[in-house]
Amino acid sequence: xxxxxxxxxLAIALAAFPATIVLFVEPDAPHxxxxxxxxxxxxLLALILLVAAAFLVRSTFGTVNxxxxxxxxxxxxxxxxxxxxxxxxxxxxxxxxxxxxxxxGIFFLAAPFQLAAGEIFxxxxxxxxxxxxxxxxxxxxxxxIRVLVDGPARLHGTAQTLLTAVGFLTILVGALLAVWQIRMxxxxxxxxxxxxxxxxxxxxxxxxERPRPLARSEEHxxxxxxxxxx
Numbered sequence: 451x452x453x454x455x456x457x458x459x460l461a462i463a464l465a466a467f468p469a470t471i472v473l474f475v476e477p478d479a480p481h482x483x484x485x486x487x488x489x490x491x492x493x494l495l496a497l498i499l500l501v502a503a504a505f506l507v508r509s510t511f512g513t514v515n516x517x518x519x520x521x522x523x524x525x526x527x528x529x530x531x532x533x534x535x536x537x538x539x540x541x542x543x544x545x546x547x548x549x550x551x552x553x554x555g556i557f558f559l560a561a562p563f564q565l566a567a568g569e570i571f572x573x574x575x576x577x578x579x580x581x582x583x584x585x586x587x588x589x590x591x592x593x594x595i596r597v598l599v600d601g602p603a604r605l606h607g608t609a610q611t612l613l614t615a616v617g618f619l620t621i622l623v624g625a626l627l628a629v630w631q632i633r634m635x636x637x638x639x640x641x642x643x644x645x646x647x648x649x650x651x652x653x654x655x656x657x658x659e660r661p662r663p664l665a666r667s668e669e670h671x672x673x674x675x676x677x678x679x680x
Contacts, residue, residue, distance in 0.1 A: 455507060455514035458593055459500045466493050466557055466586035473570070485570045489582070492566060496556035503549035510542040520602050547608045550597055551616065557590035560650060561619035564643040568627065571639035579635060583642050591649065599656040610657035617650030
């Protein structure tokens with residue numbers, strides 16, 4: 451329900467914070483301290499990237515309201531001869547898209563930040579693993595859908611390219627690293643990473659499908675006009 455980018459980023463930071471605190475309060479767990487430090491460092495890096503993206507969005511378009519951003523990046527006008535919708539985006543918008551996906555990818559355990567997932571999961575108990583795999587990833591998934599898939603139409607091309615590339619890389623690295631694991635928590639970590647890659651590819655497909663209803667509608671209108679002329 452949040453319609454402001456800064457508030458959404460604050461919400462995802464609060465969602466990831468309890469999972470990191472859990473690692474700090476488990477002194478009896480092996481490697482808990484190292485896992486907690488890695489998790490905190492990644493969360494701070496993600497917060498820096500997301501805040502930088504939000505300030506860049508504000509300086510470029512003058513707003514961080516999602517509805518106003520759609521108006522600031524309107525969908526390209528189409529003609530009766532177009533089979534698809536143009537999705538060209540400006541350079542600042544593409545940079546914002548990269549920063550947003552990088553920051554959200556840390557919470558989502560996407561490439562290339564998934565390499566620390568094994569150590570973080572290995573230092574947590576199973577209920578801590580559940581928190582790490584559920585709340586930060588869930589919040590990141592919701593925000594990626596809100597910003598990238600349901601975002602401005604001209605960002606769909608950039609978002610689809612980024613999500614596809616990161617998704618394939620995440621699947622590849624997660625699958626390769628999972629083969630060599632002998633500890634249950636580390637194996638679970640890279641299974642979650644592999645799952646994250648599949649979800650990213652699904653989001654890329656969602657970006658691809660967004661312009662199609664308009665394209666089909668225009669094609670149908672063109673056929674009706676041709677039939678009327680005949």
